[in-house]
Structure formats: structure tokens, C-alpha cells
Amino acid sequence: MRLPDFLIIGAMKSGTTGLFFDVCGHPQVYMPVNKEPHALCDDKVLTEAGKQEYADLYVAAGADQLVGDASTGYSKLPDRPGVVERAVAVLPEDFRAIYIIREPISRIISQHYHEFSRGLVGADINAVVREHPRYLDFSRYAWQLRPWVEAIGRDRIRVVLFEQYKSSRSAVVAETCRFLGLDPDERPAIDEQEVFNAGDGKPVPGPIWNAIRGNKMYQKLVRPLVSSRARHHLRKYFMRKAPPRPTPPSAETIAWLQQELANDREELAAQWDISPWGDVPAN
Template sequence: MSLPSILIIGSMKAGTTSLYMDLAQHPAVFFQADKEPHSLCSDDVLTPAGLEQYAALYAKAEPGQRSCDASTGYTKLPDFPGVPARATQVLPADFQAIYLVRHPIDRIVSQHHHEFFAGEAGPSIDDEIRTQPRYIQYSRYYEQLAPWVDAIGKDRILVVRFEDYVERRPEAMERICQFLGLDAAEFVDREAVAYNKSQGKPVLSSVWRQARESGFYRKIVRPLMPAGMRQAVRGLLLPKAKQELPKLSAEGREYLRRELKGDVEALSRYLNLNEPLWEGF
């Protein structure tokens, strides 16, 4: 039974799609067609049928390849509890996890833009952050990370700062490959490429959304089309989102800073840093 030995556990809007695309080109890594299966978010994976379904996603991995599951739901407490415990029950005993973290306020703004263009959030970031706890919860990185550390220990988790990954991508990929035991020479530098950005992101109309969710697309078209080609076709065929993005007020930014300051400090201590990971904290 083929199951992932690499997890990209998040966080949402912190470069997970770009890392997925970068690692997907490495010949020693196998990804199934859907970037985010979220299989470990449910107890269904603990049943024989659910485990078989999860393993089937990676059945086409070649001998010697390591399968990777990249699902941001794995660091979305309290919405999806118990993920580390399920992972330790079903995955190989030595599986590793990569956790991408981004300036927590910038991540929240990007999440809101993503959800706003998808029709899942209202236009006011200030209103959303005060009424929808998920925005702040998903940016409490240390709180999200702690259950993983308890489950598998620090040595099997790599925390990568989004800003380092974006600004020094080859160096970041060398560090990631070293952590995973992969040959970094197989990584092709695509430093200028960024995927899944909210600004200018293609908008899914109802027709396109239905087509994407159809059985024909998911079972026939998607598995045969490489991830990079899917991104390119989607960008060519779908209308682009408007460039005007909702703004976060100064008051909203200060509110978020107060809410997240303690968690940023805790994560900085976890990483043995003498100062916070990001300015303003």
C-alpha cells in the first residue's frame, strides 16, 4: 500500500501551491492529481475503505519515489482536529512534515482576498476578521504546530518562512531537499514563478466550477494533465479577477497585531530565534 511519507501541512496562502509545483518536478517525489486531498481531516481514513481510497491516490508512484500530500487543512484548527493523530496511525512511521508560515497579517489579507473572489466572504476585511474566527486561528502558527510536535517531534518537521522561500527560492529549496533527503540538483530554479496568487487570479464561473467538479474532468482529464499545464490552461481560459483588492484599515491591522503577538513570540522561541520572525511583533 502506497501512502505519503511527505506532508505539506500548510499554512493556507503561504506558498503551498508554489512548493507543490516545485517539488512535483523532482523525479523522486510523486503527487497525485489533486493538490489538497485533505484525507487526514476525517476519521474516514481510519476505516479500511477510507484508507484504501487514500492509498489509491498514490498507487501510480514509481519505485523509489516518495509520495507527498499537500493539504492546508492539516493546520486549520479548530475546524479539523485530530489530524496529527490520524497521520501517525496510517502513514509510514518516519513521515516528515513541512509547514510554510507567512507574516500572519499578510496571510490573513491574502486569505480574505482569496475567499472574497470566490464569493465566500464579504468585502470588508475589518468586518470579517472580527466575525469569522478562522482568519486569526489559521495565522496562530505555533498553536497549529504544537499538536504536530507532540505527535512526531521537532526533528521531523521543517518550518519554512514564506518570505525566505519567495525571496531566496533556490536556497530555500536546497534546505527543503536536504531535510527530505532529496538531491537538490534535481530542482529546476523557477524563482520568478508564483502560483495561486489572489491578485489577477482566474475567477471560476458557475459553468467552469461545474466542469471542474464533473466526473469526466476529475477521472479522465485531470489525471492525464500535468499540474503545470492545468495552471496554464486555467489562466488562459478563465476571466481574471479585478485588480481592486479590499484594504485592511490601520485599526484592523493593530487589532490583528494584538491578537497574534503572543503566538508569533511563541513560534520564534520554538525556532530558537532571539527576535520575532516578522516586524511589528
């Protein structure tokens, strides 16, 4: 029974999709058709049936390949509790975790646009971020990392900066491969211009796409034969265009968010030697 040798645990809207595709481009890596199985978010994985269902995602993996799971729900405390405990219970003893993080205010703005585009929240980000704690919680990176560190130790965790990944993609992917024990030279050259999940104009689910992905014939016969990368690029033809971006947060809201996140950023700097962001959102 094969279960993930490594996890890409988030953070949401921080480049996880791009990193997923770049890492699984290595010939010695296998990732499932479903990019985000979120299997470790539910106690079902602790049962024999649930564990087997999780393992079924990796039946096509080669014996010499590492297998991975990239699910942003794995760093969404307190909304998704118990992930670390489930991971320790079912994964190989030496599994590793990769956490890609982004300048927090920019991440929050991107999350709001993502949720607004899907009709989940209103357009006024100033009100939304005060009403829904998840925007701040998902940006408390040091806090999200704590249970992972306590469970598996710092040596088995790699923290990647989205901004560094964006500016030096090949180098960051090479270092990530080395962290996983892979030879980065075996990975084909990366197309630095290829962009995944860019916010503006990004297609969002609509009636046509929902009907296609909910079709049993598609799920059983078509989806397994189409790579994650191909499906990612093709789905835009069946999904509606996202609405224009809402008005950005006010200076008062940005200052409030910065203050709320100040202690976590101090902890991140102290524990991980990561303090790359200034006082204004990154472009």
C-alpha cells in the first residue's frame, strides 16, 4: 500500500498549484490525478476503507517514485483540525512536508478574490476580513507550522517563499527536489512563463463545468486518462470568467491586518529566520 512520502500543505493562494506541477514534473515523482485529495482532513482515512481509498490514488506509481499529496486544507487551522495527527498515524515514518507562504496581505487579498468570484463572500474586503477569522488564521504561518514541527521536527519541513519561487522558480524547485532526496538535474527544464491560478480572469466554476465534473462517466473514464496539467488548462473552456477585482482594502484595514499578524510574523522570523516582507502588500 503506497501512501504519500511528502505533502505540500499550503498555504492557500500562495503558489501551491505551480509548485505541485513543477515538483511532479520530476520523473521520480508521482502525484494523483486529483491535485487536492484532502484525505487527511477527515477521520475516514484512519479506517481501513478510508486508508485504502487514499492508497488507491497511488496505484499507478512506479516502485522507484516518490508519491505526494498537495492539499491546502492541511494548513487551515482551526477550520481543519487533526490533520497532523492523521498524517502521523497513516503516512510513512519519514514523510516530509513543504509549506509555501506568501506576503500575508497579498495572500488575504487573493483569498478574498477567490471566494468572492465563487459567490461565497461579498465584495467589501474591509467587512469580510473582519467577519471571517479564516483570512487571518490562514496567514498565521508560524501558528500553522507549530503542530507539524512538534510532530515531525524542523528537518522534515521545508518552507518556501512564494516571492522567491516567483522570481527564481527553477532554483527553488531544484532545492525542493534536493529536500526530497531527488536529483534536480533529472527534472526537465521549467517553462518560467507558465502561470497557474493567476487571479485576474481566472475561470471559476459554472453550471457547465459543474455538470461535467459531476458526471460519473467523466469521473471514471475520462478524468483518470487526462493529466492534472492538461485538465488545468482545458477547464477554462468550460468555466465562466471571473468578475473584475473588487476595491482593495483600505489603509486602515491593512494596518489592522498587519497589527493582528505582528506576533505571528515575529515568531516566524525567530523560529524560521524568515522575515522578508515590508509593511505594504507585495505586487
